[in-house]
Amino acid sequence: MSATLTERYISATVRSLPAESQEDVRAELAASIADAVEARTEQGEDPGAAEREVLTGLGDPAVLAAGYADRPLHLLGPRHYLTWRRLLIVLLWIVPACALVGVGLSQALIGADVGTIIGEALGTALTAAVHVAFWTTLVFVVLERTGAETGEAWSVDDLPEPKETGTGRTDLVASLVVLGLVLAALAWDRLIGLVRLEGEWMPVLHPDLWPLWGSVLVVIVLAEAVQAVVLHARGRWSTGLAVVSTVLAVAFVSWALTLFGNGRLLNPELLEMARTVGGIDAEAMHTLGVILVVSIVAISGWDVIDGWVKTRRDARR
Missing domain, CATH: 1.20.58 (Methane Monooxygenase Hydroxylase; Chain G, domain 1)
Incomplete structure:
Protein backbone atom coordinates (compact mmCIF):
# COMPACT_ATOMS: atom_id res chain seq x y z
CA MET A 1 0.00 0.00 0.00
CA SER A 2 1.42 3.35 -1.02
CA ALA A 3 2.03 6.02 1.61
CA THR A 4 -0.33 8.96 1.84
CA LEU A 5 0.73 12.45 0.86
CA THR A 6 0.98 13.38 4.56
CA GLU A 7 3.24 10.40 5.34
CA ARG A 8 5.44 11.20 2.38
CA TYR A 9 5.64 14.88 3.39
CA ILE A 10 6.55 14.07 7.00
CA SER A 11 9.19 11.54 5.94
CA ALA A 12 10.76 14.06 3.55
CA THR A 13 10.85 16.62 6.37
CA VAL A 14 12.33 14.55 9.19
CA ARG A 15 14.91 12.52 7.27
CA SER A 16 17.53 15.31 7.39
CA LEU A 17 16.95 16.04 11.09
CA PRO A 18 19.03 14.61 13.94
CA ALA A 19 17.78 11.16 14.99
CA GLU A 20 16.91 12.29 18.52
CA SER A 21 14.44 14.91 17.25
CA GLN A 22 12.83 13.04 14.38
CA GLU A 23 10.05 11.36 16.36
CA ASP A 24 9.03 14.57 18.13
CA VAL A 25 8.89 16.48 14.84
CA ARG A 26 7.02 13.61 13.17
CA ALA A 27 4.36 13.61 15.88
CA GLU A 28 4.07 17.40 15.90
CA LEU A 29 3.72 17.59 12.13
CA ALA A 30 1.20 14.75 11.95
CA ALA A 31 -1.01 16.38 14.55
CA SER A 32 -0.74 19.81 12.95
CA ILE A 33 -1.55 18.52 9.47
CA ALA A 34 -4.46 16.45 10.75
CA ASP A 35 -5.97 19.43 12.56
CA ALA A 36 -5.65 21.64 9.48
CA VAL A 37 -7.18 19.01 7.18
CA GLU A 38 -10.04 18.41 9.65
CA ALA A 39 -10.79 22.14 9.80
CA ARG A 40 -11.08 22.27 6.02
CA THR A 41 -13.24 19.14 5.72
CA GLU A 42 -15.63 20.48 8.34
CA GLN A 43 -16.22 23.41 5.99
CA GLY A 44 -17.29 20.98 3.28
CA GLU A 45 -13.97 20.63 1.41
CA ASP A 46 -13.04 17.26 -0.11
CA PRO A 47 -10.57 15.41 2.22
CA GLY A 48 -8.08 14.71 -0.59
CA ALA A 49 -8.12 18.29 -1.82
CA ALA A 50 -7.92 19.59 1.76
CA GLU A 51 -4.83 17.47 2.46
CA ARG A 52 -3.13 18.68 -0.71
CA GLU A 53 -3.86 22.34 0.08
CA VAL A 54 -2.54 22.01 3.65
CA LEU A 55 0.71 20.40 2.51
CA THR A 56 1.13 22.97 -0.25
CA GLY A 57 0.74 25.72 2.33
CA LEU A 58 3.49 24.19 4.49
CA GLY A 59 5.94 24.54 1.58
CA ASP A 60 9.10 22.66 0.64
CA PRO A 61 9.89 19.97 3.27
CA ALA A 62 13.60 20.89 3.07
CA VAL A 63 12.82 24.48 4.04
CA LEU A 64 10.60 23.32 6.89
CA ALA A 65 13.31 20.92 8.11
CA ALA A 66 15.89 23.73 8.07
CA GLY A 67 13.59 25.73 10.31
CA TYR A 68 13.29 22.87 12.79
CA ALA A 69 17.06 22.34 12.79
CA ASP A 70 17.85 26.08 12.93
CA ARG A 71 19.98 25.55 9.82
CA PRO A 72 20.64 28.55 7.49
CA LEU A 73 19.51 28.27 3.89
CA HIS A 74 21.96 30.84 2.58
CA LEU A 75 25.65 30.85 1.83
CA LEU A 76 26.42 33.86 4.02
CA GLY A 77 24.07 35.53 6.46
CA SER A 155 31.78 50.71 17.42
CA VAL A 156 31.42 54.46 16.94
CA ASP A 157 35.22 54.69 16.89
CA ASP A 158 35.08 52.99 13.48
CA LEU A 159 33.22 55.90 11.90
CA PRO A 160 35.45 57.23 9.09
CA GLU A 161 36.49 60.83 8.74
CA PRO A 162 35.19 62.55 5.58
CA LYS A 163 37.84 62.19 2.88
CA GLU A 164 38.97 64.99 0.64
CA THR A 165 38.98 64.27 -3.08
CA GLY A 166 41.79 66.57 -4.15
CA THR A 167 39.75 69.60 -5.22
CA GLY A 168 41.06 72.20 -2.75
CA ARG A 169 43.33 75.16 -3.43
CA THR A 170 46.36 73.37 -2.00
CA ASP A 171 45.77 70.45 -4.38
CA LEU A 172 45.48 72.83 -7.32
CA VAL A 173 48.71 74.63 -6.43
CA ALA A 174 50.56 71.36 -5.92
CA SER A 175 49.35 70.01 -9.27
CA LEU A 176 50.29 73.18 -11.16
CA VAL A 177 53.72 73.31 -9.49
CA VAL A 178 54.46 69.69 -10.42
CA LEU A 179 53.27 70.17 -13.99
CA GLY A 180 55.26 73.40 -14.23
CA LEU A 181 58.38 71.57 -13.08
CA VAL A 182 57.75 68.94 -15.75
CA LEU A 183 57.58 71.61 -18.45
CA ALA A 184 60.68 73.30 -17.07
CA ALA A 185 62.53 69.98 -17.06
CA LEU A 186 61.52 69.35 -20.67
CA ALA A 187 62.77 72.79 -21.70
CA TRP A 188 66.01 72.37 -19.74
CA ASP A 189 66.58 68.92 -21.20
CA ARG A 190 65.98 70.25 -24.69
CA LEU A 191 68.19 73.34 -24.38
CA ILE A 192 70.96 72.21 -22.00
CA GLY A 193 70.50 68.61 -20.85
CA LEU A 194 69.58 67.05 -17.54
CA VAL A 195 72.54 64.69 -17.11
CA ARG A 196 76.20 65.66 -16.83
CA LEU A 197 78.66 63.00 -17.96
CA GLU A 198 82.37 63.42 -18.61
CA GLY A 199 82.02 67.17 -18.00
CA GLU A 200 79.30 67.52 -20.62
CA TRP A 201 75.56 68.11 -20.23
CA MET A 202 73.47 65.61 -22.17
CA PRO A 203 69.71 65.43 -22.81
CA VAL A 204 67.84 62.42 -21.44
CA LEU A 205 65.15 62.40 -24.11
CA HIS A 206 65.86 61.59 -27.74
CA PRO A 207 66.79 64.76 -29.68
CA ASP A 208 64.47 63.69 -32.54
CA LEU A 209 61.42 64.06 -30.26
CA TRP A 210 61.29 67.71 -31.20
CA PRO A 211 59.30 69.36 -32.52
CA LEU A 212 56.47 66.83 -33.15
CA TRP A 213 56.63 64.26 -30.32
CA GLY A 214 57.92 66.75 -27.77
CA SER A 215 55.02 69.06 -28.59
CA VAL A 216 52.58 66.19 -28.07
CA LEU A 217 53.96 65.69 -24.56
CA VAL A 218 53.70 69.42 -23.83
CA VAL A 219 50.06 69.36 -24.96
CA ILE A 220 49.33 66.42 -22.62
CA VAL A 221 50.95 68.26 -19.70
CA LEU A 222 49.03 71.47 -20.46
CA ALA A 223 45.80 69.47 -20.70
CA GLU A 224 46.54 68.04 -17.25
CA ALA A 225 46.92 71.60 -15.96
CA VAL A 226 43.59 72.66 -17.50
CA GLN A 227 41.92 69.63 -15.95
CA ALA A 228 43.32 70.57 -12.51
CA VAL A 229 41.92 74.12 -12.87
CA VAL A 230 38.50 72.85 -13.97
CA LEU A 231 38.45 70.35 -11.12
CA HIS A 232 39.19 73.10 -8.60
CA ALA A 233 36.51 75.34 -10.11
CA ARG A 234 33.87 72.59 -9.95
CA GLY A 235 34.86 71.56 -6.45
CA ARG A 236 34.16 67.89 -7.09
CA TRP A 237 34.98 65.05 -9.44
CA SER A 238 32.53 64.03 -12.16
CA THR A 239 32.29 61.26 -14.72
CA GLY A 240 33.42 63.67 -17.43
CA LEU A 241 36.57 64.64 -15.50
CA ALA A 242 37.32 60.98 -14.77
CA VAL A 243 37.01 60.20 -18.48
CA VAL A 244 39.35 63.10 -19.34
CA SER A 245 41.84 61.86 -16.74
CA THR A 246 41.68 58.37 -18.25
CA VAL A 247 42.15 59.66 -21.79
CA LEU A 248 45.17 61.75 -20.78
CA ALA A 249 46.73 58.81 -18.92
CA VAL A 250 46.21 56.50 -21.90
CA ALA A 251 47.60 59.16 -24.22
CA PHE A 252 50.74 59.51 -22.11
CA VAL A 253 51.28 55.75 -21.85
CA SER A 254 50.77 55.36 -25.61
CA TRP A 255 53.18 58.23 -26.27
CA ALA A 256 55.86 56.85 -23.98
CA LEU A 257 55.62 53.16 -24.90
CA THR A 258 55.40 53.82 -28.65
CA LEU A 259 58.58 55.86 -28.57
CA PHE A 260 60.31 53.47 -26.17
CA GLY A 261 59.44 50.47 -28.32
CA ASN A 262 60.86 52.21 -31.39
CA GLY A 263 64.02 53.27 -29.57
CA ARG A 264 63.12 56.97 -29.85
CA LEU A 265 62.33 57.87 -26.24
CA LEU A 266 65.78 58.10 -24.65
CA ASN A 267 68.93 59.74 -25.99
CA PRO A 268 71.01 57.00 -27.70
CA GLU A 269 74.26 58.85 -26.92
CA LEU A 270 73.38 58.84 -23.23
CA LEU A 271 72.62 55.12 -23.35
CA GLU A 272 75.90 54.42 -25.13
CA MET A 273 77.87 56.37 -22.54
CA ALA A 274 76.02 54.49 -19.79
CA ARG A 275 77.27 51.26 -21.35
CA THR A 276 80.85 52.35 -21.93
CA VAL A 277 81.55 54.80 -19.11
CA GLY A 278 79.11 53.45 -16.54
CA GLY A 279 79.87 49.83 -17.27
CA ILE A 280 76.19 48.88 -17.56
CA ASP A 281 75.87 45.68 -19.57
CA ALA A 282 73.03 44.74 -21.92
CA GLU A 283 71.21 42.64 -19.32
CA ALA A 284 71.23 45.50 -16.81
CA MET A 285 70.01 47.91 -19.50
CA HIS A 286 67.17 45.54 -20.30
CA THR A 287 66.24 45.37 -16.63
CA LEU A 288 66.27 49.15 -16.32
CA GLY A 289 64.09 49.41 -19.42
CA VAL A 290 61.55 46.98 -17.96
CA ILE A 291 61.49 48.94 -14.70
CA LEU A 292 60.91 52.17 -16.66
CA VAL A 293 58.00 50.67 -18.61
CA VAL A 294 56.40 49.17 -15.49
CA SER A 295 56.77 52.51 -13.68
CA ILE A 296 55.11 54.42 -16.53
CA VAL A 297 52.18 51.99 -16.70
CA ALA A 298 51.82 51.78 -12.90
CA ILE A 299 51.81 55.54 -12.34
CA SER A 300 49.34 56.16 -15.15
CA GLY A 301 47.15 53.27 -14.02
CA TRP A 302 47.06 54.59 -10.49
CA ASP A 303 46.10 58.04 -11.80
CA VAL A 304 43.15 56.52 -13.67
CA ILE A 305 41.98 54.44 -10.70
CA ASP A 306 42.34 57.39 -8.33
CA GLY A 307 40.18 59.57 -10.57
CA TRP A 308 37.35 57.04 -10.76
CA VAL A 309 37.48 56.29 -7.02
CA LYS A 310 37.19 60.01 -6.24
CA THR A 311 34.37 60.37 -8.77
CA ARG A 312 32.43 57.61 -7.05
CA ARG A 313 33.14 59.12 -3.63
CA ASP A 314 31.95 62.58 -4.71
CA ALA A 315 28.81 61.10 -6.27
CA ARG A 316 27.84 59.76 -2.85
CA ARG A 317 28.36 63.06 -1.04
Whole structure:
Protein backbone atom coordinates (compact mmCIF):
# COMPACT_ATOMS: atom_id res chain seq x y z
CA MET A 1 0.00 0.00 0.00
CA SER A 2 1.42 3.35 -1.02
CA ALA A 3 2.03 6.02 1.61
CA THR A 4 -0.33 8.96 1.84
CA LEU A 5 0.73 12.45 0.86
CA THR A 6 0.98 13.38 4.56
CA GLU A 7 3.24 10.40 5.34
CA ARG A 8 5.44 11.20 2.38
CA TYR A 9 5.64 14.88 3.39
CA ILE A 10 6.55 14.07 7.00
CA SER A 11 9.19 11.54 5.94
CA ALA A 12 10.76 14.06 3.55
CA THR A 13 10.85 16.62 6.37
CA VAL A 14 12.33 14.55 9.19
CA ARG A 15 14.91 12.52 7.27
CA SER A 16 17.53 15.31 7.39
CA LEU A 17 16.95 16.04 11.09
CA PRO A 18 19.03 14.61 13.94
CA ALA A 19 17.78 11.16 14.99
CA GLU A 20 16.91 12.29 18.52
CA SER A 21 14.44 14.91 17.25
CA GLN A 22 12.83 13.04 14.38
CA GLU A 23 10.05 11.36 16.36
CA ASP A 24 9.03 14.57 18.13
CA VAL A 25 8.89 16.48 14.84
CA ARG A 26 7.02 13.61 13.17
CA ALA A 27 4.36 13.61 15.88
CA GLU A 28 4.07 17.40 15.90
CA LEU A 29 3.72 17.59 12.13
CA ALA A 30 1.20 14.75 11.95
CA ALA A 31 -1.01 16.38 14.55
CA SER A 32 -0.74 19.81 12.95
CA ILE A 33 -1.55 18.52 9.47
CA ALA A 34 -4.46 16.45 10.75
CA ASP A 35 -5.97 19.43 12.56
CA ALA A 36 -5.65 21.64 9.48
CA VAL A 37 -7.18 19.01 7.18
CA GLU A 38 -10.04 18.41 9.65
CA ALA A 39 -10.79 22.14 9.80
CA ARG A 40 -11.08 22.27 6.02
CA THR A 41 -13.24 19.14 5.72
CA GLU A 42 -15.63 20.48 8.34
CA GLN A 43 -16.22 23.41 5.99
CA GLY A 44 -17.29 20.98 3.28
CA GLU A 45 -13.97 20.63 1.41
CA ASP A 46 -13.04 17.26 -0.11
CA PRO A 47 -10.57 15.41 2.22
CA GLY A 48 -8.08 14.71 -0.59
CA ALA A 49 -8.12 18.29 -1.82
CA ALA A 50 -7.92 19.59 1.76
CA GLU A 51 -4.83 17.47 2.46
CA ARG A 52 -3.13 18.68 -0.71
CA GLU A 53 -3.86 22.34 0.08
CA VAL A 54 -2.54 22.01 3.65
CA LEU A 55 0.71 20.40 2.51
CA THR A 56 1.13 22.97 -0.25
CA GLY A 57 0.74 25.72 2.33
CA LEU A 58 3.49 24.19 4.49
CA GLY A 59 5.94 24.54 1.58
CA ASP A 60 9.10 22.66 0.64
CA PRO A 61 9.89 19.97 3.27
CA ALA A 62 13.60 20.89 3.07
CA VAL A 63 12.82 24.48 4.04
CA LEU A 64 10.60 23.32 6.89
CA ALA A 65 13.31 20.92 8.11
CA ALA A 66 15.89 23.73 8.07
CA GLY A 67 13.59 25.73 10.31
CA TYR A 68 13.29 22.87 12.79
CA ALA A 69 17.06 22.34 12.79
CA ASP A 70 17.85 26.08 12.93
CA ARG A 71 19.98 25.55 9.82
CA PRO A 72 20.64 28.55 7.49
CA LEU A 73 19.51 28.27 3.89
CA HIS A 74 21.96 30.84 2.58
CA LEU A 75 25.65 30.85 1.83
CA LEU A 76 26.42 33.86 4.02
CA GLY A 77 24.07 35.53 6.46
CA PRO A 78 23.99 39.14 7.63
CA ARG A 79 26.25 38.38 10.61
CA HIS A 80 29.32 37.79 8.42
CA TYR A 81 28.32 39.31 5.09
CA LEU A 82 29.78 42.81 5.55
CA THR A 83 33.07 41.49 6.95
CA TRP A 84 33.34 39.04 4.06
CA ARG A 85 32.56 41.79 1.53
CA ARG A 86 35.08 44.28 2.96
CA LEU A 87 37.87 41.69 3.12
CA LEU A 88 37.14 40.33 -0.34
CA ILE A 89 37.22 43.80 -1.91
CA VAL A 90 40.57 44.60 -0.29
CA LEU A 91 42.08 41.28 -1.37
CA LEU A 92 40.77 41.61 -4.93
CA TRP A 93 42.37 45.04 -5.18
CA ILE A 94 45.75 43.82 -3.92
CA VAL A 95 46.42 40.16 -4.81
CA PRO A 96 45.56 40.09 -8.56
CA ALA A 97 47.38 43.41 -9.10
CA CYS A 98 50.51 42.08 -7.40
CA ALA A 99 50.28 38.89 -9.43
CA LEU A 100 49.83 40.88 -12.65
CA VAL A 101 52.84 43.12 -12.01
CA GLY A 102 55.03 40.34 -10.64
CA VAL A 103 54.43 37.90 -13.49
CA GLY A 104 54.61 40.62 -16.14
CA LEU A 105 57.90 41.88 -14.72
CA SER A 106 59.40 38.40 -14.48
CA GLN A 107 58.37 37.58 -18.07
CA ALA A 108 59.83 40.87 -19.29
CA LEU A 109 63.11 40.26 -17.47
CA ILE A 110 63.58 36.88 -19.16
CA GLY A 111 63.00 38.52 -22.56
CA ALA A 112 59.53 37.20 -23.40
CA ASP A 113 57.65 38.87 -26.24
CA VAL A 114 54.84 41.34 -25.58
CA GLY A 115 52.06 38.83 -26.30
CA THR A 116 53.50 36.31 -23.85
CA ILE A 117 53.95 38.98 -21.17
CA ILE A 118 50.36 40.18 -21.48
CA GLY A 119 48.92 36.67 -21.70
CA GLU A 120 50.84 35.27 -18.74
CA ALA A 121 50.23 38.34 -16.58
CA LEU A 122 46.49 38.52 -17.27
CA GLY A 123 46.05 34.76 -16.90
CA THR A 124 47.82 34.72 -13.56
CA ALA A 125 45.90 37.76 -12.31
CA LEU A 126 42.57 36.17 -13.28
CA THR A 127 43.55 32.89 -11.61
CA ALA A 128 44.58 34.77 -8.47
CA ALA A 129 41.24 36.61 -8.40
CA VAL A 130 39.30 33.34 -8.69
CA HIS A 131 41.33 31.73 -5.89
CA VAL A 132 40.93 34.77 -3.64
CA ALA A 133 37.15 34.82 -4.15
CA PHE A 134 36.78 31.06 -3.64
CA TRP A 135 38.97 30.59 -0.57
CA THR A 136 37.79 33.75 1.17
CA THR A 137 34.17 32.76 0.64
CA LEU A 138 34.87 29.19 1.79
CA VAL A 139 36.35 30.43 5.06
CA PHE A 140 33.28 32.53 5.79
CA VAL A 141 30.94 29.69 4.83
CA VAL A 142 32.68 27.54 7.45
CA LEU A 143 32.34 30.36 9.99
CA GLU A 144 28.65 30.68 9.13
CA ARG A 145 27.95 26.96 9.47
CA THR A 146 29.91 26.49 12.69
CA GLY A 147 28.54 29.62 14.35
CA ALA A 148 32.02 31.00 14.95
CA GLU A 149 32.69 34.71 15.26
CA THR A 150 35.20 36.74 13.27
CA GLY A 151 36.18 38.91 16.22
CA GLU A 152 35.09 42.07 14.44
CA ALA A 153 32.68 44.23 16.40
CA TRP A 154 31.55 47.65 15.20
CA SER A 155 31.78 50.71 17.42
CA VAL A 156 31.42 54.46 16.94
CA ASP A 157 35.22 54.69 16.89
CA ASP A 158 35.08 52.99 13.48
CA LEU A 159 33.22 55.90 11.90
CA PRO A 160 35.45 57.23 9.09
CA GLU A 161 36.49 60.83 8.74
CA PRO A 162 35.19 62.55 5.58
CA LYS A 163 37.84 62.19 2.88
CA GLU A 164 38.97 64.99 0.64
CA THR A 165 38.98 64.27 -3.08
CA GLY A 166 41.79 66.57 -4.15
CA THR A 167 39.75 69.60 -5.22
CA GLY A 168 41.06 72.20 -2.75
CA ARG A 169 43.33 75.16 -3.43
CA THR A 170 46.36 73.37 -2.00
CA ASP A 171 45.77 70.45 -4.38
CA LEU A 172 45.48 72.83 -7.32
CA VAL A 173 48.71 74.63 -6.43
CA ALA A 174 50.56 71.36 -5.92
CA SER A 175 49.35 70.01 -9.27
CA LEU A 176 50.29 73.18 -11.16
CA VAL A 177 53.72 73.31 -9.49
CA VAL A 178 54.46 69.69 -10.42
CA LEU A 179 53.27 70.17 -13.99
CA GLY A 180 55.26 73.40 -14.23
CA LEU A 181 58.38 71.57 -13.08
CA VAL A 182 57.75 68.94 -15.75
CA LEU A 183 57.58 71.61 -18.45
CA ALA A 184 60.68 73.30 -17.07
CA ALA A 185 62.53 69.98 -17.06
CA LEU A 186 61.52 69.35 -20.67
CA ALA A 187 62.77 72.79 -21.70
CA TRP A 188 66.01 72.37 -19.74
CA ASP A 189 66.58 68.92 -21.20
CA ARG A 190 65.98 70.25 -24.69
CA LEU A 191 68.19 73.34 -24.38
CA ILE A 192 70.96 72.21 -22.00
CA GLY A 193 70.50 68.61 -20.85
CA LEU A 194 69.58 67.05 -17.54
CA VAL A 195 72.54 64.69 -17.11
CA ARG A 196 76.20 65.66 -16.83
CA LEU A 197 78.66 63.00 -17.96
CA GLU A 198 82.37 63.42 -18.61
CA GLY A 199 82.02 67.17 -18.00
CA GLU A 200 79.30 67.52 -20.62
CA TRP A 201 75.56 68.11 -20.23
CA MET A 202 73.47 65.61 -22.17
CA PRO A 203 69.71 65.43 -22.81
CA VAL A 204 67.84 62.42 -21.44
CA LEU A 205 65.15 62.40 -24.11
CA HIS A 206 65.86 61.59 -27.74
CA PRO A 207 66.79 64.76 -29.68
CA ASP A 208 64.47 63.69 -32.54
CA LEU A 209 61.42 64.06 -30.26
CA TRP A 210 61.29 67.71 -31.20
CA PRO A 211 59.30 69.36 -32.52
CA LEU A 212 56.47 66.83 -33.15
CA TRP A 213 56.63 64.26 -30.32
CA GLY A 214 57.92 66.75 -27.77
CA SER A 215 55.02 69.06 -28.59
CA VAL A 216 52.58 66.19 -28.07
CA LEU A 217 53.96 65.69 -24.56
CA VAL A 218 53.70 69.42 -23.83
CA VAL A 219 50.06 69.36 -24.96
CA ILE A 220 49.33 66.42 -22.62
CA VAL A 221 50.95 68.26 -19.70
CA LEU A 222 49.03 71.47 -20.46
CA ALA A 223 45.80 69.47 -20.70
CA GLU A 224 46.54 68.04 -17.25
CA ALA A 225 46.92 71.60 -15.96
CA VAL A 226 43.59 72.66 -17.50
CA GLN A 227 41.92 69.63 -15.95
CA ALA A 228 43.32 70.57 -12.51
CA VAL A 229 41.92 74.12 -12.87
CA VAL A 230 38.50 72.85 -13.97
CA LEU A 231 38.45 70.35 -11.12
CA HIS A 232 39.19 73.10 -8.60
CA ALA A 233 36.51 75.34 -10.11
CA ARG A 234 33.87 72.59 -9.95
CA GLY A 235 34.86 71.56 -6.45
CA ARG A 236 34.16 67.89 -7.09
CA TRP A 237 34.98 65.05 -9.44
CA SER A 238 32.53 64.03 -12.16
CA THR A 239 32.29 61.26 -14.72
CA GLY A 240 33.42 63.67 -17.43
CA LEU A 241 36.57 64.64 -15.50
CA ALA A 242 37.32 60.98 -14.77
CA VAL A 243 37.01 60.20 -18.48
CA VAL A 244 39.35 63.10 -19.34
CA SER A 245 41.84 61.86 -16.74
CA THR A 246 41.68 58.37 -18.25
CA VAL A 247 42.15 59.66 -21.79
CA LEU A 248 45.17 61.75 -20.78
CA ALA A 249 46.73 58.81 -18.92
CA VAL A 250 46.21 56.50 -21.90
CA ALA A 251 47.60 59.16 -24.22
CA PHE A 252 50.74 59.51 -22.11
CA VAL A 253 51.28 55.75 -21.85
CA SER A 254 50.77 55.36 -25.61
CA TRP A 255 53.18 58.23 -26.27
CA ALA A 256 55.86 56.85 -23.98
CA LEU A 257 55.62 53.16 -24.90
CA THR A 258 55.40 53.82 -28.65
CA LEU A 259 58.58 55.86 -28.57
CA PHE A 260 60.31 53.47 -26.17
CA GLY A 261 59.44 50.47 -28.32
CA ASN A 262 60.86 52.21 -31.39
CA GLY A 263 64.02 53.27 -29.57
CA ARG A 264 63.12 56.97 -29.85
CA LEU A 265 62.33 57.87 -26.24
CA LEU A 266 65.78 58.10 -24.65
CA ASN A 267 68.93 59.74 -25.99
CA PRO A 268 71.01 57.00 -27.70
CA GLU A 269 74.26 58.85 -26.92
CA LEU A 270 73.38 58.84 -23.23
CA LEU A 271 72.62 55.12 -23.35
CA GLU A 272 75.90 54.42 -25.13
CA MET A 273 77.87 56.37 -22.54
CA ALA A 274 76.02 54.49 -19.79
CA ARG A 275 77.27 51.26 -21.35
CA THR A 276 80.85 52.35 -21.93
CA VAL A 277 81.55 54.80 -19.11
CA GLY A 278 79.11 53.45 -16.54
CA GLY A 279 79.87 49.83 -17.27
CA ILE A 280 76.19 48.88 -17.56
CA ASP A 281 75.87 45.68 -19.57
CA ALA A 282 73.03 44.74 -21.92
CA GLU A 283 71.21 42.64 -19.32
CA ALA A 284 71.23 45.50 -16.81
CA MET A 285 70.01 47.91 -19.50
CA HIS A 286 67.17 45.54 -20.30
CA THR A 287 66.24 45.37 -16.63
CA LEU A 288 66.27 49.15 -16.32
CA GLY A 289 64.09 49.41 -19.42
CA VAL A 290 61.55 46.98 -17.96
CA ILE A 291 61.49 48.94 -14.70
CA LEU A 292 60.91 52.17 -16.66
CA VAL A 293 58.00 50.67 -18.61
CA VAL A 294 56.40 49.17 -15.49
CA SER A 295 56.77 52.51 -13.68
CA ILE A 296 55.11 54.42 -16.53
CA VAL A 297 52.18 51.99 -16.70
CA ALA A 298 51.82 51.78 -12.90
CA ILE A 299 51.81 55.54 -12.34
CA SER A 300 49.34 56.16 -15.15
CA GLY A 301 47.15 53.27 -14.02
CA TRP A 302 47.06 54.59 -10.49
CA ASP A 303 46.10 58.04 -11.80
CA VAL A 304 43.15 56.52 -13.67
CA ILE A 305 41.98 54.44 -10.70
CA ASP A 306 42.34 57.39 -8.33
CA GLY A 307 40.18 59.57 -10.57
CA TRP A 308 37.35 57.04 -10.76
CA VAL A 309 37.48 56.29 -7.02
CA LYS A 310 37.19 60.01 -6.24
CA THR A 311 34.37 60.37 -8.77
CA ARG A 312 32.43 57.61 -7.05
CA ARG A 313 33.14 59.12 -3.63
CA ASP A 314 31.95 62.58 -4.71
CA ALA A 315 28.81 61.10 -6.27
CA ARG A 316 27.84 59.76 -2.85
CA ARG A 317 28.36 63.06 -1.04
